[in-house]
Amino acid sequence: MSNQFDAYIDSISTFLAILFIQGIVFRKLREVKPNWFLNHRTVLLLNILLGIYYGLIGIYFIWRGELDSATVIYTNMRMNILLITAIFGGRVPVSIAYSIMVLGRLLLGDSSPHDIKFILLLTGFFLICFIVTNFKLNLLKKYVIVFSCAIPVLAYYYFTDFGSRTILSYGEAIIYYFLFMVTSALLFAASNYIDKSNKTMFQLRNSAMTDMLTNLPNIRYFLNTFEKYFLTSSKKRRPLSLIIIDIDHFKQINDLHGHQAGNTVLSQFSAILKNHFLPKQALISRIGGEEFSILLPNITLSESTQIAEIIRSEIERAVFPYNPKSGNVTISLGVSCHNDLNVFYKTKENLFEAADQALYSAKQGGRNQVQASKKEA
Structure with missing residues (x-):
């Protein structure tokens, strides 16, 4: 279990670092190229790059899962990637991230029935995330819906033979459920904080540089x-x-x-x-x-x-x-x-x-x- 705990700490630290890097890049872009967040084409380009970014991170977790015995931990992380990308990015980033992760699984796996099961598992959760992106709800409500839908998906994963000790006991399943809950809540809070702080900083900078009466640069x-x-x-x-x-x-x-x-x-x-x-x-x-x-x-x-x-x-x-x-x-x-x-x-x-x-x-x-x-x- 100590190996599982180390993998958990390592993976969540990696994910938080990834969020932090993305936040810095987007904050800098808002300062240097503020119009990129207003133009439809550049917004689409940013969404595509965001999807590629998180898709590659998903491949990293697939690779770690193949090397490590903590397969369940890294599968949970891949699901969290889809969850966070869908809620804060939208349909385009989550679709690209999902496609890259599926491709990565096919390339890193051996096309066994277990790989097909992993892809089906990922596809089911992706469809849930994709549907929720169309809901006109606030971020927290979207998170609650996706997290709730993740419970039966994880149950299928925990109690199905995926070829790498993934049939868990009820006690183990409860522990991994708890870890998934804590991880997703932490990642949601971190993403929400980074997103809001970036937008607030941009608004403050914009108001400091804009004449309030004419809305022209001051x-x-x-x-x-x-x-x-x-x-x-x-x-x-x-x-x-x-x-x-x-x-x-x-x-x-x-x-x-x-x-x-x-x-x-x-x-x-x-x-x-x-x-x-x-x-x-x-x-x-x-x-x-x-x-x-x-x-x-x-x-x-x-x-x-x-x-x-x-x-x-x-x-x-x-x-x-x-x-x-x-x-x-x-x-x-x-x-x-x-x-x-x-x-x-x-x-x-x-x-x-x-x-x-x-x-x-x-x-x-x-x-x-x-x-x-x-x-x-």
């Missing part, structure tokens, strides 16, 4: 991205354009209609910016009260000036519920570009200052216009 996110884009532009000698936008006479809107009206204008204005077609990797941010910015990697000064003019014209034609005393809502825009037309800036602050000076010129020149920086560093 000044903190803008500065972090600006730093990366500027370094890439300098290193690869590719242009980086910056557009700074200011809503004309915005104070008049607040004074005439109230701050709530000003917030409405800001929300509508940001919606227009977000719906405007921009080049790939462009970043729109709110960097001040009524001030916004657009970072445009690999876009020249003339191209970014044209983009700014199109945005200016679009805002001029748009209908806002609240307008300043001077007329319709309009904007002024300043544009600067690094690594274009032999214009280079030593720092990102110099590039920002050039765009800000161009914005100042646009406002001084009568507002509702675009001014491009002519400054050379």
Whole structure:
């Protein structure tokens, strides 16, 4: 029994390490590629990779079961793989993990009747897991259902000849039932904790980097991205354009209609910016009260000036519920570009200052216009 206990501790430690590694990888992905968790294709790709990951772990437990006398322990672990993958991954990961484990059993076994029995056992439990993934229930309820359905499946395994001392006495069966219950509960709790903590960390990070009113990236996110884009532009000698936008006479809107009206204008204005077609990797941010910015990697000064003019014209034609005393809502825009037309800036602050000076010129020149920086560093 000591060998069984060692195998149990070893297998559960391995499983927890596997969960921990997956949690770290997914947390990092959420930080680096947050859009991957919103796009249908990339979500599908992640689910496929998750299924492959747990399928290979299942093969590892099959291999350990072939080498060790603790066959029952490792079979319990394979069932836990399907249970956890189904509840936290869904249909695609659990289907892939099951398919890989079946293939692994065929490759590592000798195609004996006992191998067929193992595959039938795994298939029965997989079907239970697959069906439960379609239920619109919370994770705990899904776990309780799958665990309850595992009891008769395990009974079949414990009291059927699988060719490796798997016909158990009632006392042994009770012990292994208890171990399966403790293991699955521990793995469920660990998976739930990792999943929730990852999502919470992502939400906290997202809220810290997002302007709550406009739902655009805020000044903190803008500065972090600006730093990366500027370094890439300098290193690869590719242009980086910056557009700074200011809503004309915005104070008049607040004074005439109230701050709530000003917030409405800001929300509508940001919606227009977000719906405007921009080049790939462009970043729109709110960097001040009524001030916004657009970072445009690999876009020249003339191209970014044209983009700014199109945005200016679009805002001029748009209908806002609240307008300043001077007329319709309009904007002024300043544009600067690094690594274009032999214009280079030593720092990102110099590039920002050039765009800000161009914005100042646009406002001084009568507002509702675009001014491009002519400054050379």
